[in-house]
Amino acid sequence: MSTLAVEQLTIATADCVIVENVSLSVAAGEILAVLGETGSGKSLIGSAIMGLIPKGVSVSGRIVVNGRSYDAADSHALRTLWAKDLFLLPQEPLNALAPLLSAAAQVAEQIKAPFAGADAAAALSAMQLDRQHHRKRPFELSGGMAQRVMAAIASVTRAGIVLADEPTKGLDADRRDIVARAFSTLRERGRAILLITHDIALVRALADQVAFLDERTIIERGAASTVLSSPGTAYARRYVASDPSTWPARPYERSRSAKVIEADHLRIGINGKVLADDLTFHCHAGHIAALLGRSGIGKTTLGRTLLGLTPPLSGTIRRPHGNGGVALQKLHQDPTRVFSPWQSLGQSLEDMRRLPGGDQALRRVPALLQRFGLARDLLLRQPHQISGGEAQRVALARILALKPKMLIADEPTSRLDPPVQEQVIRYLRDVADEDALAILLITHDRALANAMADRRMVMAAEACAPARLLDVTRPHPASRSPDL
């Protein structure tokens, strides 16, 4: 029987201890989920087990694989277990697959037996990957398909222990379910799975055992059913509560405030390709409108069209005026990239002086920083030296200092850990309520939209036709929820 145990694992750099005295164990046919925020060192635990610790990082403790005990510092010995006992399912599988080999070939090369092709096809089909995709190469696969190919590769290796590191990073909610099914299949085949993630929904769907990692060490562990329903520690409670699907849905309320933006029969697209057509909607001051839809359908393009960054193919947009051209602003998905990487954050804010009305805006900044709980010494740092949550709040502060009328937030929290996501999204709600700001929240997370938005719209398309916009604020019994 395959088992993996980690005993008193400590990982440290010269300056600080990252993980201290962590012990874990997972048995065959079982999934252990390790939950923790970015920077909590959870990925390093996986690295230590695989013997992939980078230079300058020291490890101590023991790794027990199928009853044999290894020194965690002996990466050479651990590497001999690759593909025989240990297998890794990495984050972003598209980067891990050989770029120019077909899915079937990548599975087949793991099988050292005659008729590997047939076995490979069987393994891929077992992971619910249709035959038509078997010949495709990684760049032709979606993220969810790639993760299933990886699972198929894991299923054909002899390795009984599978480490999965953030397998759903960058995936939509619906694709997350497909990946979850692939992991269930692996579990049914008797693999012991160590799932390292911050995705609370995935853990809810899959895990048998859960361990919360916070500040170097595991603070709570136990059976998933008990820990997730009644967490014992404040951290775990906060973590579990940050899952938007547990939040109450926002009640529908008819909007009475002014229309800030109006789009009329808008047709959008890029490079002559029509992505969506006949889009008619408007946003109100103080309201959050959520724009849902699967990735690639044209949500971001719609946002850019509204902002005036991409010309519409036809139709009209009436944009808010006042405050010069800055009445309409955008909150980006990757907040660390919205500041010039060659300046400190303070310098970037300071440069607002050059804008018309910039002096006034600059005077509002300290109060805004305080409102969002940001320390002033943060401004001395470069954009890449602060966390995503901090960066998103600084970006929000910079935008609000200019007193815009409307904010288009394009997946503003999808790269953030759940607790941070909750914090940022609640600030957004506050801003909408208190500053009467209209917000168009572009997201693929239906639960988030349900909990936060006053209005919900879905972009959906049939076959190859351009996408249309549907209002799903009040689900009508007659109209079925469109396919996401």
Next chain:
Amino acid sequence: MTAPSLDEGAVTRRSRPPLAIVLFGFLPLAAMLLLALLGPLLLTVDPNRQALSAASAPPSAAYRLGADNLGRSIAARVIAGARVSLGIAVAGVIASLVTGLALGFLAAFHAGWIRQVVMRLSDVIIACPGLLFVILISGLLGGGIGPILFGLWMSQWPGFARLTAATTARELATDHVEAARLLGFGRGYIFRAHVLPAITPYLTSLGALTVGANVLTISSVGFLGLGLRPPDAEWGAMIAGTMTFFRTSPHMVLAPAAAILICTLSATLIGEYYSARR
């Protein structure tokens, strides 16, 4: 599970150049440039003064690096040559850089026929062998500084224009430029605070590599006998003029060859350093 995100983004973006680059890259080139600038002050001997009786003299107290086949001091000519060789090489790069920068920005900011014209013209010129270009122009116009400079400029500005256009276009598509635009910043500011710092290492790298390549090109043209007009001391022409004595009096060739090697090597190291850093 690549490199763990311990110091993600802590790229060596602002690190100081390592000692090796300073020692073998910046210092020798700076010394050569200084030599070129101060050349006339350092010279105690006229680099064109001949003493036929001392022709081909090996290094001695009177002739530190020996004398060439016309009895001229090689040391003096190497120093005088720094002004000519490096001068042309650097002037060629500056002219190409200025032209390339201007046209590159134009192409990046105005996606339209201007961009098409600049890019297609660059494509054609880049596909042309630059050395052939310089050789032809020098040959047709009877050599001299002007034709060589013109040839270098003609064949090199497209490289700078393409690099500028490509990197600028890439920077203009970034989130931080988009954010700055939405906040209402003007083109000048975006250019200065967002684009210029991004493309500087690329241009520095290309510029340094091109200085090195130019020194070689000038020497190749000199080798073909189409270079500068005699008696101007230019390293390539010095080699070309004394190549024949390479095996009998190697000192005549080695001194200018070493000067070329030092300049090109240090320029290459600087260029490589910046290109690895970006």
Next chain:
Amino acid sequence: MPARRIAGTVAGHVLAAIGVAIAVATLAFIAVQAAPGDVAFRIAEARYGERISLQTVDRARQATGLDQPIIVQYGRWVGSAMTGQLGRSMVSGRQVATEVWRSFQTTLSIAVVGVSLALVASLAIGFAAGMRRDGLVDRIFLVVSAVLSSVPSFLLGIILITIFAIGLRWLPAAGNNRPGYFILPACTLALALLPDLSRVARNAVVRTMQDFYPTYGRIKGQSWLRIVFAHALRPTLVPVIAYFGPLVAHTIGGLVVIDVLFNLDGLGTRLIDSVLAADIPMAMGAGLLIGISVVVVNGIADIAVQVLDPRLFNAQPRP
């Protein structure tokens, strides 16, 4: 689908080849005309050398139709080039097509051997140095390549000649009448191309190794050899092949020097000599062939890159 794409690419490159070839030939014509001085004197100098006189200049002027308007001369050339006639040299009186073709063969044999040598060596060096970035091999390579790229190619050639032709007497020092004549020129060319090409290869390998999939291949239990040859070689070759455009320009430029050093009658030398000698049909013929060669190599490289890495086909703008 890729087949149709490639057919389209080929058609585009053929059109480009015709355009560029005519453009280069026209440029050669303009270069001849734009130079200061009387064209007839330059032709006579090339024909008669030290026996030049005013009478021979006049003879050259009449014999070559230089007394006619420039536009007529150009028009006549374009007309005959359309039917495959490149005319006769104004200097030697021989068929331009034959002469240019012979030069082209010389250039091609040296270029093919030289570039192949450089390519094989570059890939070997590139993998040796790039697999362990900043390792000992890599550092040695960077220094050696920087030094090599700082030596003028004619000096490299002279060093090779001194060792292998004069010292050891293994290979001919010049000319193309002896077997193996192309080895030293090709080696000189290879050495001249090596620094840049191997740096491209090394950087491509470094890039590939920065990707996660080679490491992941090991985690999947694959051997290094399989990872290098089955997984990583094709993506690594792409930047190397994509470098062929500048490479062919470097090659032609480098071959001019090499031709002179080894007394070979190559295409680049042919172009320069004929432009300087105002041998208009020859200059235009040589320009035509150089233009076609450049575009053909670029086209082959373009198609090879797309075949090697179909990802570049499907590069679609992100929504």
Next chain:
Amino acid sequence: MITRRAVLAASLVLGVATAASGSFAWAKGDRVLEIVSPREITSLDLGDTSYHFRRLRVAETLVTIDPEGKLAPELAESWSVSDDGLSWTFVIRDGVKFHDGSLLTPEIVRVAIEAMRKANTNSELVSKLPIADVRVDGQAVVVTLERPFNLVPDFFTDGPAVILAPSSFAQDGTVKQIIGTGPYRIKIGGKTSVDLEAFPDYWGEQPHIARVHFTGATSPDTIANMAEAGQADLVLGLSQVLRDRVEGSGRVRVKQVQTARINGVFVNAADARFDDPVERRALSLALDRQGIAVALFGNPKAAANQLLSVAFPGWHDASLPPIRRNVEEARRLLAEAGWKPGSDGILAKDGTRFAFTMIVGKQPEVASLAEAIQAQLAEIGIEVKLQNGNQGQVLESVSKGTLVLGMTRRNYGAVPDPVATLILDFAEASAGSSPWSGVNYHNPKLESALNAYIAARTKEETAAARDQILAVVNSDLPVIPVVWYDYNVSISDRVNFDSVPIDALEVSFWIDRVRWAE
């Protein structure tokens, strides 16, 4: 991929294999005489490159010059002149076959001479003969002149006077291939190289070496490399600057002879700077001939003190003292002629600066010589700017009248008698427009002396005319001699050193006389 790699591997293997077989064949000695010359065969036109094919012993003339510089019969068995000096009879050798198997007949010779008459250029001497009529008389060809002309046989030794088979010519009269009568025939011809093989039906003695390969190489370094690598058995016309280097390689010996060629400068006698012979003498005195001869040409005896070298025994005056550099005297002469130093140190007279541009070829010894002249003239206040160029550009500036001073490498021995060349340069209607001699220089004394020489009927008349010519040329200095040109032949150890004739007049390579070393 596999095909790609296979092709690559195959080409490498092929390359190595041919290299290996090549060096093997080379070591065995395929016994091809490899000869190299710094001059390329640029075209087939007789006016252009016929001298190449004569030197290669492919084509022959009626009269030739033996290695000692004397006239010798070739396709003409003998020749005679009538007493009035107007009628020259050349008896054509019987049984001479062209390389295509056809027979040489007097009629072919007559047609060839008629064609030569029409050429009318300075580089085709026969056209300068005052020929009235050419006719066949049995096995002889008779050339009738309008006036007496002593140098008819000499003029028929000229390169373009080779007799080719009728099949050599295209319909429009241009040469399409070289079919001569010489001991060698062309196997394969190209721009830079020609393969020759012995012609079995040659009328004279069969050559000792059956196969010859000729390479023309303009780069002196390349030539030296080939000689040092043992790749060139004979380098005919090895550049002066390369002599020491090639000989230093140890496996090559060099034969040297002083030729009839002069390295010097010529001036535009109509230009204000050089219209006075005093100015030309001053320039002559400013030049350090001994220094140049030693430093640049490695031969102190090359310093020229007169126009004609020892290659012309009857014309060279061995008693003349060397011209020593005398800067003071040069300055004094120029001051006498009215030239005063300006504020920048450059001489000036009536607003004319003593400054001009000189066009320089790219041969290393010419470039160095130009730089030496430039530096030496600078010391007497003359500014010379150098510009890379060629003789065509010199001629162009001559025709435009802008030339002030040019460099010359005039060969006075194109035919054995130097007067032939002197007439072209100084007495013909077209004189004074050559890129090699005095421009706008006219001296009635010289012209009458030259005409007297060619019409002279007695030895005394000839001697008197000769002395007059020498006196004017060496004092008037239309061409200022600097160094005599040495003709060097490098001979590899594969070749019998003594069997190689050396030809001061550069008429022929005499390769049919060369033997392998034992």
